[in-house]
Every structure is written in C-alpha cells, then in structure tokens.
Amino acid sequence: MTSLRETERPVTHANLAAPELAAVDVGGMTRGAFILRGALAAGAVAGVGAVTPFVDRALAQTGGSDAEIVSFALTLEQLEAEFYRRAARLPLSAEAKELARSFGRHEQDHAETLTATLSKLGTKARDKPRFSFPGRSETQVLRLAQTLEDTGVAAYNGAAPRIKSRDILATAGQIVQVEGRHAAAIRLLRDQRPAPRAFERPLQAPEVTAAISRFIKG
Amino acid sequence: MQTSINVPATRHEGGALEELAHDHTSRKRFVRMVGGGGGGGGAAALSLLLAACGGGGDEPEPQQGADGSKITESEGTAPGGPGQAQESSTDAEIVAYALALEQLETDFYRKVIDSDLFRGRELDMLKRFGEHEAEHVQALTSTLRKLGRQPPPEPRTKFPLDSPDSVLRLAARVENIGAAAYLGQAANIKSREILAAALSIHAVEARHAAALNALTGKSATPDGSFALPMTMNEVLAQVQPFIVT
Numbered sequence: 001m002t003s004l005r006e007t008e009r010p011v012t013h014a015n016l017a018a019p020e021l022a023a024v025d026v027g028g029m030t031r032g033a034f035i036l037r038g039a040l041a042a043g044a045v046a047g048v049g050a051v052t053p054f055v056d057r058a059l060a061q062t063g064g065s066d067a068e069i070v071s072f073a074l075t076l077e078q079l080e081a082e083f084y085r086r087a088a089r090l091p092l093s094a095e096a097k098e099l100a101r102s103f104g105r106h107e108q109d110h111a112e113t114l115t116a117t118l119s120k121l122g123t124k125a126r127d128k129p130r131f132s133f134p135g136r137s138e139t140q141v142l143r144l145a146q147t148l149e150d151t152g153v154a155a156y157n158g159a160a161p162r163i164k165s166r167d168i169l170a171t172a173g174q175i176v177q178v179e180g181r182h183a184a185a186i187r188l189l190r191d192q193r194p195a196p197r198a199f200e201r202p203l204q205a206p207e208v209t210a211a212i213s214r215f216i217k218g
Numbered sequence: 219m220q221t222s223i224n225v226p227a228t229r230h231e232g233g234a235l236e237e238l239a240h241d242h243t244s245r246k247r248f249v250r251m252v253g254g255g256g257g258g259g260g261a262a263a264l265s266l267l268l269a270a271c272g273g274g275g276d277e278p279e280p281q282q283g284a285d286g287s288k289i290t291e292s293e294g295t296a297p298g299g300p301g302q303a304q305e306s307s308t309d310a311e312i313v314a315y316a317l318a319l320e321q322l323e324t325d326f327y328r329k330v331i332d333s334d335l336f337r338g339r340e341l342d343m344l345k346r347f348g349e350h351e352a353e354h355v356q357a358l359t360s361t362l363r364k365l366g367r368q369p370p371p372e373p374r375t376k377f378p379l380d381s382p383d384s385v386l387r388l389a390a391r392v393e394n395i396g397a398a399a400y401l402g403q404a405a406n407i408k409s410r411e412i413l414a415a416a417l418s419i420h421a422v423e424a425r426h427a428a429a430l431n432a433l434t435g436k437s438a439t440p441d442g443s444f445a446l447p448m449t450m451n452e453v454l455a456q457v458q459p460f461i462v463t
Binding site: 166184 | 443
C-alpha cells in the first residue's frame, strides 16, 4: 500500500479533498474505509468506539460530484423553507410562529445560496418539487420541524466529507451549524434533549431520501 | 442574500499555523494555552509547533494500525526547508488545537458541576454537555495518537463561577467559541476521516451553543442564516482569560 504522502504537493482546491484516494479499492473497501478500519480497531481498545460508527457511515457514501451534493442539499433546504412558510401561516403560539418565520428565512437563504453555487458549477437547479406536510397542530408542526432539522444536520454531515471544493465545504459547514442550532432550539421548545448524543450521526443520501420522500409530491 | 463563496478572507490565506508562525504573540499564547511557557510541560506543544513551522522537531513515526497498515495523515504538510512557506496546518495540529479546546470545555463543566450552583434539570443538562465534551477529548486524544503525536498536557483553567445566570452565559460563550472554532478549521482538514469526525463534533457544539443561548435569552442563531467561523487567533484571544499561565 503506497503511503498517502505520495500526494504531497501544493495544496490547492483541486487536490485538497483527495477524492482519488478514497476511490482506490482495497479488498472491497475504499481506501479511506480501509485505513479507518485499522484506526478504529486500535481506537476501540482505547475506548473511543463511540465516534467510529458515525465516521464509518459518513464515509460509506461513495461517488457524488459537488454539483450532485449541492443539488441534494438544495432540495432539503427547499423542503425546509416551504415547511416553515406554511407553518408560519398556521394558528401557532407566538413563540412557535416567530421560530417558523426566523428559521424559514434561514432556510430560504440557504436555498438561494445553494442555487447560486449550482449555477457557478454550471448546473441549473432543478425545478422545485411540490411538497406536502401532514399535521396542523403546534405539537405536530414542532415534531416534524425537529425531524426535518435533525435529518438536515445528518444529511450535511454525511455528505460534507465528500465535497471536493473547499469553498463549498466551508459554506456547507456554515449551513450545517445553523441546522444544528435550529434542531437544538426546537428540541428545547419540545422539552427534548437539545443534544441527544456526543457525536452527530450522519445519514447517507438514500437514508435521507427515505426520510423525506413522503413529503415530496413530485 | 449571501454568495456561495461565503468564506472570510482569512480562511485561505495560509493555515492557522502560518498565522501563528508569523505572529509572535499568538505563538506564545498558543504554547501557553496548551500548557507550555514554563517547565517541561510545554515541550510537546512546543515541538509540535516547531515541527509545524518547519523549524525543527522530529517527524513523528507513523503508528501501525491494528491491521498493520500505516496510519499517516493524508497530504501531510511537506517537511519544508528553511524559508519554505507553510501551506496550512497539518491535521495533527488542528486535532491538537481542537483537543485543547475540548479539554478546556470539559474542565469548565467539571468546575461548574462541582460549584454546586445548579440543581435539577439545569444540572442534568450541564452534566450531559460535560460528558459530551469528555467523549470528544477521548476521541481526539486517540486520533492524535494515531497521527503519531503525543497529546500535549491539559491546559490549566480558571473560570469566574459567580451565579447560575452568569455561569450559563459563560457556558453559552464557551460553546459558541467552540462551534466557531470547528467551523474555522473544517475546510483546512485534509483527511476525510478526521473531517467526518470533526463535523460530527461541530454539530454537537452547535447544539450546545444554541440551547445555552436560548436558555440565557439570546438568539439560538446569533449569526443568522450562516454561522461565522473563527480563526485560531480569534479563538485563542477569546479563551486566553480562561487559561492559567
């Protein structure tokens, strides 16, 4: 196995993410997963098993150009923005209404930024899907808000390690932090633990799709 | 709306370590922060820093993984001859930096819980947050060892723990700094494995920060739609009051 240091060279946006390394197959596993496996086996002894399944899951996702990742994130943001837009029109408490307005504005900003990013990547954003959300009561709305935000955090964390552009990665980081903050605020409002675990669990794209597809009506 | 290239100007002008290399005050602060500045305690931190700045220190021996594979940093920074510009911080330096912050946070929560200022649900929450930070310390310590580095000694800390209200506000401040610190380094991390781990910690720091902000009457999202990162220097300036020198 060649040393990873063979990739030593000036650090540029083009090579920093080193996607080619991860693509190298080592006995059925990607090289990234293979190296990680060794690190984790050693780590388990040291009692740091907690982080490992999550890292493993994040890296289990293969493929996906930056444009595909951004496009996927855009769909999520459009879904969240639309959800809050509708929630803000429901007869909710003042607190929940303000939250829906404020968080909805954030999601809209994210969607606009990601649309602009896509266009810079030479990809036209797909038409916004039509969405449908169940429930009109405050309890239902907040519960769904929590699910959407938790899913959003997991989706970004699952995809971000595969982003090749450092600039897009930095923007994704700025967004995912806000999603995490939303999730915590909503959880607090619902009397749930704002941070249910020490390490955020990433989701793979198919898992995210499975979680949100029921809200997409084509 | 903001543009997609939503990155502060400092982000790509060399790494955090380059920043330190060119800023004597910050360098001293960094060394002090990770426990140096006197005695032998800071030796590890100092050698780490020197190695990073291309000015000495031995290249660490890569450790063997359990399966015998070599664990090295992907795209580790070139050793760099004299005068050679440093491209950016190595992953080990970023992990050491994150570790120091997590140790500071863990110490903070330990002292808060010992202070006996809290009861009931607030105490439960603070305990849980402290446990999270302790788990982060464990994970980062292990990661640093995998990268062939000895973890630097823990910083000694001091925090003003006067009243429950002021302590919650301080906790919010510490967590907001933590979240901004991770965000400031995410795009500098070369290894995808370490990036994935850092992101999984970053979101938890964000959750802590948001909850504490909300509990102290502040916005859960003080930066608005896009969270703002902090450079290593900015973070060091913010946490310096909490480090015993």
